[in-house]
Amino acid sequence: MKLLILTQKVDKNDDVLGFFHSWIREFSTQCKNVSVICLERGEYDLPHNVEIFSLGKEENLTYNPAKSEARQRRLQPTRLVSRAERATYNLLRKITYIVRFIRYIVRNRNKYDTVFVHMNPEYVVLGGLLWRLWRKKIGLWYVHRQVNLKLRIAEKLAHIIFSTTKEAFRLKSKKIHFLGHGIDLARFTAFRLSIPDVESLGKFHNPIRILHIGRITPIKNLEILVDAVHILGHKWKKRVMVTCVGDPVNNTDEEYFKYLREHIAHHNLDESFSFVGSVPHHEIPRYYKEADVSVNLTPTGGMDKAVLESIASSTFALSANRAFENLFDRHARYLLYTERDSRDLAEKINALSEMNESKIVEMQKYLYERVSKDFKIENLITRIVSSMKDV
Incomplete structure (x- = not known):
């Protein structure tokens, strides 16, 4: 061909x-x-x-309007x-x-x-x-x-x-x-241990490390994550650190990003959220490996490859997207949360953080094997x- x-x-x-x-x-x-x-x-x-x-x-x-505008401002400021x-x-x-x-x-x-x-x-x-x-x-x-x-x-x-x-x-x-x-499985499995063990894979960090990868835009529903982090702190006294990888792209995204920061400040969570912007694709596996859990907050639709990449890195992926129900299989009750339900999301994160270490490793291995076989x-x-x- x-x-x-x-x-x-x-x-x-x-x-x-x-x-x-x-x-x-x-x-x-x-x-x-x-x-x-x-x-x-x-x-x-x-x-x-x-x-x-x-x-x-x-x-x-x-014609480049950005360069032209700068030149015009120098020559004719008004x-x-x-x-x-x-x-x-x-x-x-x-x-x-x-x-x-x-x-x-x-x-x-x-x-x-x-x-x-x-x-x-x-x-x-x-x-x-x-x-x-x-x-x-x-x-x-x-x-x-x-x-x-x-x-x-x-x-x-x-x-x-x-x-x-x-x-x-x-x-x-x-x-x-x-x-x-x-997905390019080798790129993400390179960051996994060759022989997963309870000490490295079965324990959550303190504070809990949560990762979101993707464009900052309204359909990502990041305000639900903000509310969930607030609930985790008030209801279970959980300390959380959220890393968001990605940028807003257009004016609508920028307005949403502004609202998101205000929402974070309203809950006094500024120290719990880190926005690192866009990063080269080859650096993404490191972020997955350093996280305890990634979150995919978009509504049910196509399979977001970020969920697959997270699992390939032996990092739990929580999602509201029902398209992953078959992949999660018997573990879906731990990993699928109700769309736009911050309480359910918080409960799922808390449950994972308190799960028996051997159970965590068993789930990680099972999900990794499914992804490596089918994706x-x-x-x-x-x-x-x-x-x-x-x-």
């Missing part, structure tokens, strides 16, 4: 999308050659049969960048991306026979008719609760669609294949490649 991949970003150090670097590497072991078109290109280290093409988000295209100028810049940037996208897929059309689009149905909308005309197989990976017009059009043009669970793909389609997630990146990519060959 000669594969063309479309994705948002290629950067092994990116805090959110760095994981996809491992996907590309695994695709390269199972395909003759791999071409990748990305919106933005950062640092990467990939085999010789992988070629990267960027649409140029990392460049300063045509004048700011207008909405019209920003709109013009954004339009020119998008046109540049589209032109480059069309040029890349046309110039390289003999280098690929199959297309795999990761999480961006707009690429299928833009290139789908040409790929169909050239008889290229089109596959789409999509894990999101949102169903919009772009997705509906992409569904018609794609030959096959992949997602993690039914909750993560809400559009009815006969083309959908639910494959679960895939290896090698197995996921094999299933994707095999399914696309059979289309």
Whole structure:
């Protein structure tokens, strides 16, 4: 198979999308050659049969409003960048991306026979008719609760669609294949002990170390964690230290972050929360290993790979997402809490912290074995490649 991949970003150090670097590497072991078109290109280290093409988000295209605004303030302190100028810049940037996208897929059309689009149905909308005309197989990976017009059009043009669970793909389609997630298990198991023992894995720290990894945005429901920490302190006198890895991305996120800090201050918990911002993807395993438990507070939807990464690191993962019920299996009553219920979350954390050490180790081993069996990146990519060959 000669594969063309479309994705948002290629950067092994990116805090959110760095994981996809491992996907590309695994695709390269199972395909003759791999071409990748990305919106933005950062640092990467990939085999010789992988070629990267960027649409140029990392460049300063045509007009940079931030630089222009600074210059204007020096020359004319009262004048700011207008909405019209920003709109013009954004339009020119998008046109540049589209032109480059069309040029890349046309110039390289003999280098690929199959297309795999990761999480961006707009690429299928833009290139789908040409790929169909050239008889290229089109596959789409999509894990999101949102169903919009772009997705509906992409569904018609794609030959096959992949997602993690039914909750993560809400559009009815006969083309959908639910494959679960895939993680780079070796990256996270490297931080585990080769022979887990009660002394290292069976005890919670004091204060309890709680970890949240992900963008700071309203759907993450971090205020529920704040309330749970407050309850843990008042009801059970538990000392807690929460580390949040991730940043707000847009204005809505920034407003939410401001509210979150005010909520933390209201409960006098400033010393219990540490916001470290974004960190390179390769540093994430260390945060899991140092935590007693990670929390995933988003509502039921697709499988959040953060839960799988946490388990691979032998760190308990608490979640409100019912998509993990089968994975947690007989331990679900300890690890699944009622969505947006801070009391239930606090009770689950307290129960884990007081659990018998041998029970903790037994649970960690059981969950790790399930993740290592069913969610290896090698197995996921094999299933994707095999399914696309059979289309």
